[in-house]
Amino acid sequence: MSEAGASPIVPGSQAPHSRPVLWLISLVAVALSLFQLYSAGIEPLGLFYQRSIHLALIMMLAFLMFPVFGARHGRGPLGGAIDLAFFAGAVITGGYMALYLDEIINRAGFWSQTDITVGIIATVTVLEASRRAVGLGMTVIGVLAILYAFSGPRGELPWLGEWLPGILEHRGYGLDRLVGQLYLGQEGIFGLPMGVAATYIFIFVLFGAFLEITGAGKFFIDLAYAATGRQRGGPAKAAVIASAGMGSISGSAIANVVTTGAFTIPLMKRLGYKPHQAGGIEAAASTGGQIMPPLMGAGAFLIAEYTRMPYLDVVKVSILPAIMYFGTVYLFVHIIALKQGMQGMARSELPQLRDVMGAGWHFLLPLAVLVWLLVMNMSPMRVGYYAILTMLAVAALRFAVWFCFVAPRRGEPVTGAALVQALKLGGLKVIEGLELGARNAVAVSMACAVAGIIVGVVGLTGLGLKFSAMMMAFSDGNLLLALVMVLLASLVLGMGLPVTASYIVLIVLVGPALTSEFGVPLLIAHLVVFWYSQDSNVTPPIALAGFAGAAIAGANPMDTGFQAWKFAKGLYLIPLFMVFNPEIIMGGPLPLLAWTTLTAFLALAAFAAALEGYLFTRMSTPVRLVLLPAIVGVFYPSLIAEAAGAAVMVLALAGNWVASRREAAVAG
Numbered sequence: 001m002s003e004a005g006a007s008p009i010v011p012g013s014q015a016p017h018s019r020p021v022l023w024l025i026s027l028v029a030v031a032l033s034l035f036q037l038y039s040a041g042i043e044p045l046g047l048f049y050q051r052s053i054h055l056a057l058i059m060m061l062a063f064l065m066f067p068v069f070g071a072r073h074g075r076g077p078l079g080g081a082i083d084l085a086f087f088a089g090a091v092i093t094g095g096y097m098a099l100y101l102d103e104i105i106n107r108a109g110f111w112s113q114t115d116i117t118v119g120i121i122a123t124v125t126v127l128e129a130s131r132r133a134v135g136l137g138m139t140v141i142g143v144l145a146i147l148y149a150f151s152g153p154r155g156e157l158p159w160l161g162e163w164l165p166g167i168l169e170h171r172g173y174g175l176d177r178l179v180g181q182l183y184l185g186q187e188g189i190f191g192l193p194m195g196v197a198a199t200y201i202f203i204f205v206l207f208g209a210f211l212e213i214t215g216a217g218k219f220f221i222d223l224a225y226a227a228t229g230r231q232r233g234g235p236a237k238a239a240v241i242a243s244a245g246m247g248s249i250s251g252s253a254i255a256n257v258v259t260t261g262a263f264t265i266p267l268m269k270r271l272g273y274k275p276h277q278a279g280g281i282e283a284a285a286s287t288g289g290q291i292m293p294p295l296m297g298a299g300a301f302l303i304a305e306y307t308r309m310p311y312l313d314v315v316k317v318s319i320l321p322a323i324m325y326f327g328t329v330y331l332f333v334h335i336i337a338l339k340q341g342m343q344g345m346a347r348s349e350l351p352q353l354r355d356v357m358g359a360g361w362h363f364l365l366p367l368a369v370l371v372w373l374l375v376m377n378m379s380p381m382r383v384g385y386y387a388i389l390t391m392l393a394v395a396a397l398r399f400a401v402w403f404c405f406v407a408p409r410r411g412e413p414v415t416g417a418a419l420v421q422a423l424k425l426g427g428l429k430v431i432e433g434l435e436l437g438a439r440n441a442v443a444v445s446m447a448c449a450v451a452g453i454i455v456g457v458v459g460l461t462g463l464g465l466k467f468s469a470m471m472m473a474f475s476d477g478n479l480l481l482a483l484v485m486v487l488l489a490s491l492v493l494g495m496g497l498p499v500t501a502s503y504i505v506l507i508v509l510v511g512p513a514l515t516s517e518f519g520v521p522l523l524i525a526h527l528v529v530f531w532y533s534q535d536s537n538v539t540p541p542i543a544l545a546g547f548a549g550a551a552i553a554g555a556n557p558m559d560t561g562f563q564a565w566k567f568a569k570g571l572y573l574i575p576l577f578m579v580f581n582p583e584i585i586m587g588g589p590l591p592l593l594a595w596t597t598l599t600a601f602l603a604l605a606a607f608a609a610a611l612e613g614y615l616f617t618r619m620s621t622p623v624r625l626v627l628l629p630a631i632v633g634v635f636y637p638s639l640i641a642e643a644a645g646a647a648v649m650v651l652a653l654a655g656n657w658v659a660s661r662r663e664a665a666v667a668g
Contacts, residue, residue: 017064021064024064025061025064025065025435025439026431026435028057028060028061028064028438029061029434029435029437029438029439030431030434030435030438031057032054032057032058032061032438032441033206033434033435033437033438034434035053035054035057036054036198036202036203036206037203037206037385037388039199040199040203040381040382040384040385041382041385041386041389046101047195048097048098048101048190049098049101050195050198050199051190051194051195051198052093052094052095052097052098052101052190053094053098054094054194054197054198054202054445055090055093055094055126055189055190055194055198055445055449056090056091056093056094056095056098057094057438058129058441058442058445058446058449059086059089059090059093059094059125059126059129059446060087060090060091061438061439061442062090062129062132062133062442062446063083063086063087063090063129063132064083064087065132065133065439065442066132066133067079067083068082068083068086068132086125086128086129089121089122089124089125090125090129092118092121092122092125093118093121093122093125093126096118096122097190104184108184109180111176111179111180111184115179115180115183115184116175116176116179116180118183119179119180119182119183119184120175120179122183122189123146123179123182123183123189123453126142126189126446126449126450126453127139127142127143127450127453129446129449130142130446130447130449130450133442133443133446134443134446134447134450134497134498134501137497138446138447138450138497138498138501139450141450141454141497141505142450142453142454145453145454145457145458146178146182146453146457148457148461148463149170149172149173149178149181149457149460149461150172150173150174150175150178151171151172151173151174167466167469167470168463168466170461170462173460173461177460178460181456181457181459181460182452182453182456182457185456187452187455187456187459187460188452188453188455188456189449189452189453189456190452191452191455191456192305192306192452192455193302193448193449193451193452193455193500193504194445194448194449194452195305196301196302196305196448197441197444197445197448197449198445199381200301200380200381200384201301201441201444201445201448202437202441202445203380203381203384203385203388204301204380204384205437205440205441205444206384206388206433206434206437206438206441207366207370207384207387207388207391207437208437208440209433209434209436209437209440210388210391210392210433210437211363211366211391212259212436213429213432213433213436214363214391214395214429214433215360215363216360216363217259217260218263218360219356219359219360219363220242220363221238221242221260221263221264222351222356222360223241223242223353223356223357223360224237224238224239224241224242225238225345225350225351226350226351226352226353226356227241227353228241229344229345229349229350230344230345230347230350231344232334232337232338232342232343232344233268233271233273233333233334233336233337233342233344234271234344234345234350235264235267235268235270235271235345236264236268236271236273236278236281236333236336236337237330237333237334238264238267239260239261239264239265239268239281239282239285240281240285240288240326240329240330240333242260242263242264242285243256243260243282243285243286243288243289244285244288244289244292244322244326253283253286253287253289253290253499253534253537253544253545254286254537254544254545254548256286256289256545257282257283257286257545257548257549257552258548258552260282260285260286261279261282261286261548261549261552261553262552264278264282265278265279265282265549265552265553266552267345268281268282269553271342271343271345272337272340272341272342273336273340273342274555275550275553275554275555275560276550276553276555276556276559276560276562276563277336277563278549278553278555279546279549279550279552279553279555279560279563279564280546280549280560280561280562280563280564280565280566280567281329281332281333281549281563281564281567282549282552282553283537283538283543283545283546283548283549283560283561283563283564283567283568284329284332284538284564284567284568285326285329285567286537286545286549287534287537287538287545287564287568287571288322288325288326288329288568288570288571290499290534290537291318291321291322291325291530291531291534291571292318292322292326293315293316293318293319293322294315294370294371294374296315296318296530299499299500299503299530300314300315300318301380302500302503302504302530303523303526303527303530304380306507306526307522307523307526309523310377311374311380312374312375312377314523315374317523317527317585317586318527320584320597321527321531321574321578321584321585324570324574324577324600324601324604325570325571325574327570327601327604328569328570328604328605328607328608329567329568329570331604331605331608332566332567332608332612333567335608335609335612335614335615336612338614338616339612339614362394362395362398365390365391365394366387366388366390366391366394367387369386369387369390370383370384370386370387373386373387392430395426396426399422399426443498444498444500447497447498447500447501448500448501448504450501451500451501451504451505454504454505454508455504455505455508458508458509463509464508464509464511464512465512467509467510467513468509468510468512468513468516468517469513471485471510471513471517472513472517477517479518479520479579480576482513482514482518483528483575483576483579485510486506486510486514486528486529486532487532487535487572489506489509489510490502490506490529490532490533490535490536491535491536491539491542493505493506493533493536494533494535494536494537494539494542499533499534499536499537502533502536503529503530503533506529506532506533507525507526507529507530510529511525511526511529514528514529520579521582521585521586523585523586524578524579524582524585524586527575527578527585528575528578528579531571531574531575532571532572532575534571535568535571535572537564537568538561538564538565538567538568538571539561539565540558540561540562540565543557543560543561543564543565545564546560546561546563546564546565547560547561549564566611569607569608569611570604573603573604573607573635574600574604576635577600577603577635580635580636580637581596581600581635581637583596584596584597584600595642598646599634599642599645599646600634602634602646602649602650603631603634603635603645603649605653606627606630606631606649606652606653607627607631609624609627609653609656610624610627610628610631615653615656615657616656616657616659616660617656617659617660617663619656623652623655623656626648626652627648627649627652629645629648630644630645630646630648630649630652631645631649632645633645633648634646634649
């Protein structure tokens, strides 16, 4: 569930490392994964011990993977010295907290000079590790947050807090108070975001890594092709289904695009989709993977922690909105296939369902165990641990069956040497999975660390309440206008922050206003902010997933971004529907819930048809214009408006179906 792909501008782990550095990267990565498995399933550690050791190992890995001057320049003597200094800073950051935790707690509020010095080292080290692993934007926002809170000696240093107008101005905080908040307190670097990253998120990143190295991605893609390949626009529909399956596990829309898109985008183009359409479809579908239960990237864990709701409850209420989103993308795909007269793929070109299941049925067992243990209300961290063990056990069992029964029947050698070689390869696969999981976790953990700095500053200065007051003033008490402001803020933040960090920053700033001032239920407020935090993946001018799809499709990035924006319209509409129809999330009388669900699907279908100008046949402009106020009526919290809007949409869509039948009769 890494967001390693969330910042394409950042050099990845493709830097030209020397062999000793590569060995050291593998050693630290495997050690980190083993530490996380130990604390998840064998001996849980205390809150600060877990977070400090996790952060130290993550930052050590970041400084090894990402040279100070970037991948193109290598390290050199100067770069190596700088990297070594920051590597030592990473060790000090976590080691000091873990070794002297009891003394630090006893000194609470009366910090020693050593505490403050180590805190400064830790803050600088975290910001630099974030710059390398996540991108410059995240680091800049972290630095601005610190400058906003910090006040030097009066009359000697200017400070940002006194330059800002109105309620944003504050009295400022000295170095001891600020460092104590950021490093030594429970709301800073080692706050809730880091707590979630060091427990739930990492274990599921590791689970996703084992799925990846064992070929689960290809299994899900082949399964989707077997199910939808012969339908109109089959490869595009397969992209939607495969992205829903893999996206929740991968945790990164961009990673989802480059894995599933490598298979689906070329086939979409071959079938007749334009390159920018193919890239846009994959980007929209991959973005939906982040809102798809059971894992929802890292979102489900964060929402559960912030709302203090059981993880399973967050998952359950997220299922219907996610189905709505993918249903909308699926319908767009189907409409385009009809408009352009596409057909499905030939049976000979498609994998057979029996063959696919025979080769990859074992991938379903860990997922089944995962869901079953979640339903049994087991801790998500322990669930991830058992899911990984199940995957390894199933892989070992499958190998034993092959070696003892299948290989002899095929006449393949079953000698002791062959067994040793196979076991060696299996062991290397396990090590590869442990290393990949740790590598994939670096970006999201560093994003959470800097998000902790921002959250700490917000708590120290009261910026969240000030931001809420500004939001009330600008929106003049209008909830729709307030939600538009949240959407715009998420888009701006998304230009520099990965999804997880964007959600954390936004919910801290706008959450109090949505819940206390506008009366939005707590869970719905978090879901709305989390959904809107995804929009930088599909909204030009910064459509990161769209640009990744364009690279694979060989299309214009901006054209692909606009296509992704169109296909992902559910990302903007469904949160509005949740706010104005809270029963769809919070529950209610069954007839009301059924009516709300039906009208929601009807409105999304009508919206897709109106936008494309086609459903069963071409749709005239007057009909499309009539549909728009009808869709708005369904979103309006009034039964009369909903009924009127639904009636208009049913009549318009039925009329389109009748027109298509007439055309077919004339053509026949």
